[in-house]
Amino acid sequence: MKISKRLSKLFSAVFVFFLAFSMVLGFSSSAKASPSPGQEVAAAAGLLKGKPFKWGGTAPSGFDASGFTQYVFSHSYAKLKLPRTVKDQYKIGAPVQKNELKEGDLVFFKIDGKKVSxxxxxxxxxQFIAAASKGVRIQSLSLKYYSDRYAGAKRVLK
Known part of the structure; x- marks a missing residue:
């Protein structure tokens, strides 16, 4: 009887050890999906919410619109160097239809007239996040102000 109890305890201990070991190494049956590059960029941008606006700003101490996007893409997992100006950022990437937007896509607007600005x-x-006059904020594409000025979108991530 004593031997069978010892074997039972030993078997239980070994089973628990292997179960814990397999979970540490990631052999468990509950696989988790990795975030996409676009989700990584969106998350990095969200961390900067509330940072102030600064004309010509390219750092968390103050951003303008293109300085914000340039900073986020270069300091996020994407490690992508974007051009400095809105005009030049609009020239890169693949055009994306509004109904096909994905997290991390750049959205452009004609605020100052006929050119993207x-x-x-x-x-x-x-929703999108941008450095506007009141700082880095989340906005809705559905707002009349933005929907009337929407110029298009570009996908710069693969």
Whole structure:
């Protein structure tokens, strides 16, 4: 009887050890999906929410629109160097239809007339984040102000 109890305890201990070991190494059956590059960029952008606006700003102490997107893409997992101006950022990437936007896509607007002059990063759920006059904020593409001035979107991530 004593031997069978010892074997039972030993078997239980070994089983628990291997179960814990397999979980540490990632052999468990519950696989988790890795975030996409666009999700990584969107998350990095969200961390800067509330940072102030600064004309010509390219750092967390103060951003303008293109300085914000340039900073986020270069300091996020994407490690992508974007051009400095909205105009030049609009020249790169693949055009994306509004109904096909994905997290991390650049969204462009014609705020000052006929040329693109404002850029943000699409977050999903019809929202984008950008450095505007009141600082880095999340906005809705559905707002009349932005929907009337929407110029298009570009996908710069693969």
């Amino acid at each position: 404002f850029v943000g990063i699409f977050l999903g759920n019809n």
